[in-house]
Amino acid sequence: MKPNIGISDKNRKVVTDLLADLLANEVALYVATRGAHWNVVGPNFGALHKFFEDQYEALDDILDDVAERMRALGATAPATVSAYARAKSIDDGAGSAKGANAMVASLLQAHETIIKQLRKAEDVADEAGDSGTEDFLTGLMEQHEKMAWMLRAHLQ
């Protein structure tokens, strides 16, 4: 049964397509952050291993919320690795980067890409009359901005 929530079918499709692209990047960043958690080495191993764990746990919640927002808007959430691989636009290689700082820098760049993606997506959701998604995306952007700050602080 399709949602009767005051947003046209066309606009729901516009917004859920954006959310599908976002979901691919959130999953890719989750995997990249888990990779950093697994493979990091060096004198700060303990702190970084835990820090990356805190971040991938936050990303796990975020990607679940994005998929479930798609469901609330009547779309099916992409749920295959191949779909995520096609749609992702971040570099997800942090787990194989050479050294802890390179891992942190790679994750930071991915967060910053997603923050810019969210800023654009908010405008589209606003134009589509979907204030719920616009508000949701603003909250996600703030979470990514905080995670990006914590990564950036390691590099200063």
Ligand SMILES: [Fe+2]
């Ligand atoms: Fe672990």
